[in-house]
Amino acid sequence: MLSIAVTGANGYIGRHVVTALCDMGACVYALDLCVEGGDPRARWMQVDVFDPSFAPAELFDEMPDVCLHLAWRNGFDHNAPTHMGDLSGHYLFLHKMIDAGVGRVAVMGSMHEVGYWEGAITEETPCKPLSAYGVAKDALRRALEIESGRKGFALQWLRGFYIYGDDAQSQSIFGKLLRAARAGQKTFPFTTGKNKYDFTPVAELAHMIAAATMQDEVLGIINCCSGKPVSLAEQIEGFIRDNHLDIQLEYGAFPDRPYDSPGVWGDARKIQRILG
Structure with missing residues (x-):
């Protein structure tokens, strides 16, 4: 049975992902500051992943196979100061998990890493983010790509698009x-x-994230999207x-944001390959 540690497990996306992973037969360690009301099939752990004293060896008797990092504050406020303020905390937490023996790391990314782009976003699309949220996500991905090359762990960057539902x-x-x-x-x-935009219901996104995390053949940047x-x-x-x-x-009460293009969507070929 694949064991997966999920951060942000009781958040907007996380609680759907935990349920999807449990449905797929994973052993789920659900990490969050709030652990009430979550799927009872998961092993809930009240954890502050930014706590400097966090030590994976003290939390897990045996390290999970995968760390799925969903935790992120203020995701809908693209220029909140927490994005840059928390960046080192995200990196240090993942660094600890990798050094403790996690063999694969999957992290929730965002289309906002790319910045202004017209057309389909692929894994080769250059990133020039135009918001603090996009800058922080892009920086974390780049740092993990460097660490993956140095330390040999498998990396999946699960890029979300326009999420709705719940x-x-x-x-x-x-x-x-x-x-x-x-x-x-x-x-x-x-x-x-x-x-x-490329709209994805949160329950469908959760299924994509869970399916991607349950396999290890398709790695790298994976657009979790409809492609439409x-x-x-x-x-x-x-x-x-x-x-x-x-x-x-x-209509017209608010101006369009300068970093939103006339049309942008994800290249869905990799997630379609995973989903079959």
């Missing part, structure tokens, strides 16, 4: 729209909505219809 708990535009409608607002300030661009307006209008929300979008 929206009552989300800080994405979908969650904000849902809460606004429930609060009785009749209009919602919006951009032009013309930009096209859809306009933001089309996606949000569909969300309003599907959830029967009595609210209208106020």
Whole structure:
């Protein structure tokens, strides 16, 4: 049975990933600051991965086969100071896990590592991030690629795109729209909505992450995506219809972000190979 340590295991994405991994038969060590309400099939451990005193040998009787690092603060606030402030903590935690004997490391990446790009993002697409979130993710990936070459562990960089679903708990535009409608607002300030993105429901993303982590043939950068661009307006209008929300979008109230391209999506060939 493959053993996997999952950080951020009770977070927005993590709790879905833990369930998907358990469904696939993994032995899951679920690490988080909050351990209440998670899938009972996992072994929950209350851990601060940024604690300088964290020692893997004191936590695990036997080191897991894989460390799946999902923990990340303020993922929907792209210029929060925590992205750069926490960067060394992410690196040092993973460094400790690698030195303790974990043979494979999988980390949640982001399309925002790339910055402005038009068209499909592949693993060869150059990265010029335009937000603190993108800079931090890109820097962590580059550092781990160097360490992988030096120390010989296998590395999977699981790049996410535009995530939605489980929206009552989300800080994405979908969650904000849902809460606004429930609060009785009749209009919602919006951009032009013309930009096209690669949208992935969080449950499907979790299945992709779990499937990628359960195998070791496909490594490197893996785009966890649909490979299909859809306009933001089309996606949000569909969300309003599907959830029967009595609210209208106020188009043009906000400018489009300068680092968002007219259309960007992921090259899904590697994840499709994994999923079969």
